[in-house]
Amino acid sequence: MSGPLRLVPEDGGSERTMQLRTLPLKRRRPALPARPEPEPEEQLGLSADPLDELAERLNDICADAVHPYEIAAILESDGLSDEQAALLYGRPDAFTVAEELFEKVQRRYPGPSSEFANPWRADPWRCVVRGLVFALPGLGYLLGANLFATARMRFGLPSGMLALSVATLVSWGFNQALAHRAYRWLGRLRRRDAARCLAVGAPLGALVAAAAAYVVGGPLGALSFAAGQSAYLGAATVLLVLGREKFLLLALAPASVGAGVVLAVDVPQAVRTVVLLASVLLAVGLAGRELVRCIRGVEPEAVELKLPLRQELPHLLFGLACGALTLIAGLGETIHQAVQAGGHAVHTAAVHAGGHPAHGAHGAHGAAHEAKAALTGPAMIALTLSLGLAEWLLFRYRAMAVAALRTSHTTGQFGRRTGGILLGCLFIYLTTVAALDAAATVLWPGAPALGVPQLGAMLLLGGSLWLALLLNAFGFSWSTALICLAAATAESAGLLTGADPIVLQLIGCGAAALVLTAIAGPALGRTTQHR
Template sequence: MSGPIRLVPDEGGSERTMQLRTLPLKRRRPAPPPEPDPAERLGLSEDPLDELAERLHDICADAVHPYEIAAFLESDGLSDEQAALLYGRPDAFTVAEELFEKVERRYPGPSSEFANPWRADPWRCVVRGLVFALPGLGYLLGANLFATTRMRFGLPSGMLALSVATLVSWGFNQALAHRAYRWLGRLRRREAAVCLAVGAPIGALLASAAAYVIGGPLGALWFAAGQSCYLGAATALLVLGRERFLLLALAPASVGAGVVLAVDVPEPVRTVVLLASVALAVGLAVRELLVAARGGERDGVELRLPIRQEVPHLLFGLACGALTLIAGLGETIHQAVHAASHVVHAHPGPARPAAEARATPTGPAMIALTLSLGLAEWLLFRYRAMAVAALRTSHTSGQFTRRTGGILLGCLFIYLTTVAALDAAATVLWPGAPSLGVPQLGAMLLLGGSLWLALLLNAFGFSWSTALICLAAAVAESVGLLTGADPIVLQLIGCGTAALVLTATAGPALGRTTQHR
């Protein structure tokens, strides 16, 4: 039945109480024409898109790009066929673009109802900065363990083994922490605790084995093993959000380092203080892991996380460790390579004495960079919070890109200024450290800027690109250093190139609105 129909009751007798019939064919008096619409009298035709613009006014007014409106229309089920049939437009994107032009921008701006998800506790960042930097004081307590009167590969005997163990720990724990955070992001605290409980001892064992393979004095190897155990425990406590417990574990070493600076302390006492900090860190980590593992509830859903996603974070940790160690030990290694070339080629020039080779800014570089990591973390949160605010207050996508670019440069400037101040202060306070020159300061700032930009891009998911950029810089600097090139020049070129590439990557990538939704 394709024609109009109606129901006619009680027609044709009692046996047919209801039947279907067509509309009558008789002529009717034509109805009077409707009153013309005022828009038609003015020669205007009503656009069906106006009704849609009125219905979606709030969404269109808050959008900073037509694609936001197109995404909403598609999620609401508007297809290209419906756009053509209902609104006379070829597709949903054309509908979105015209809606974007029709509706005036009315950005909401910051309000009390808007809950910023990127608020950071500044005091927590201060505590994390301290727990990153305070372990450096342990080197004051364990300095005599490295047999500084003997040199091996141009370094105090045992220092190379400790450096290799540090690299292995940084790379492994970076990947371990990322995997544990992935479990926490899926509300699987028990699985995160199991991951840390299994991974941290493996990382400590690998780092200790690497130090043993390199070799050195027995005291230095034990120090490297203790450092590896501490770094594994610290990773577990930091991931579980127990920074204050880690601060408590570092109290014996911090107090002991202050006493060592004032008076001479016997070697057994120094060793006991170091062991106390390591034992506290490991004990507190074990306690927290047990609590987290027992407190988590199983939901019965099997979930697997591919381990290959941790590879870029492993490479990133190795690259960061290598770049930092080159900043601290580069001059010493350069002098050792230079002295070795004099011996091999019987060069008539004088070789620098070992005492001069040991006068390097290793300590200040480590302290400045590690202490600044607390501020770096706070600035990461601050950038994301300000980017979200810019997303809500920008009229166009171009305006948003300009605002986020300014926020990026502002955060980077604050971080580099702080690194410069900390580096200068650490150089003054560190016993026997040489004064910091302009080239050294420039190299340090380029390193700090590269690391902060890499951390920012990592936070937005650009893990592979940041890992490869930093790893390329680390490999280039290492090869150049071993061939006798000047370490400061290498850092200026390597870290400078990495900083430029990371900035060129971060600007366009983080200037897209979709990255901040």
């Protein structure tokens, strides 16, 4: 069908059904009283335009349209062909009829109504909860810090940290693709199929991430921590997709309380490990319970449906790229110091034969790692806490864009309004990230304030990720994946060659933000993206 389909929320819940807008029926006119003999021009039919009657019949539809193509789509859906347009209305085709109707009828927009209510409403408190569950897992690193061998360094990181970083990248990429696939099932009102997809994919993703950490290698404690993190991330994906954020808060309670105690007093590692295991087991147990409940739930019979796996590939790449960009922002300075110090250690060993400069370099790396953690820690906390706001702003943008679609008089006006909405949402997000970073810096012991270059790099990263998420929501998955992947690849290559990580982030994330903005402005300014 070529007619415009509109989303209409049901009265009883959040599910939406499709409703086709059709042409009004032709009205029967009452018989008119006899009138005097018409003039010769009227006898020839020169003054009557058959399009006037159609304009009167389609008055409401034409007054509500923001472009002639909307009217043309409705005419075509009603069966008006080019031949009929020429025969009935004396116009060469249906598009010409639509353009003249658009000019004849004055624009008159009723604005949002109960019939076509805006479906893009988000609960702000739910977004706050989601922001917390994105940020609170970071407290687990306080409990598991002793599991990493800080006396042995690898790429400037404590031994085992590299394995954890690789496991994190694999988990982010895999779970991003898994969540997208499950949401596709939910979008087709197939909750049971979504639960089955998650029941298979979440454990598989955890096993793949843990295996990747094992291949990289490290101390047994660090590898165990990576395996536990992978299991938690799989369970968290299940609960977030199924809308059970509060269950995830419950699972994170032991680790959150334990991290608070660790900051106050010294706690034995055995107790820390038990607390971490409690959070992981709670998350896995609650996720399993929810999956069983959904699979056993009663659903109406539906036709067999298969979703191709290839559509998840761009989301897998996007997850990997986002993880790489975030890890570079958090660990880039440490790796940079290791690359620089590694070259210096080799030079010193060549000059002072028989010495052991590597041991001293490793000790310096450990101290540098702690100093850089104090520098980048508040920035990472600000970014993770802001994810709830980022999600709310995505809903807010779509809601305001739909409202602009109902009230704009021309396509140009609509494009300007959506551009202003886009910049406004982006400004609110970046301002909030900067404010959160300032607050985290005050609360973080010994953390120096971010300089202008560091703050600019963090804001460019946050802006790039938000724009990428927005474009992903509108179906531009391959574009966003390739842009972010190119930025992550360039930054990683530059970092390993010894380039300044802040400069790399300014260039990489800055270029990604510019390209994403250049795509988002024209693409989201089209009315067809918001129907």
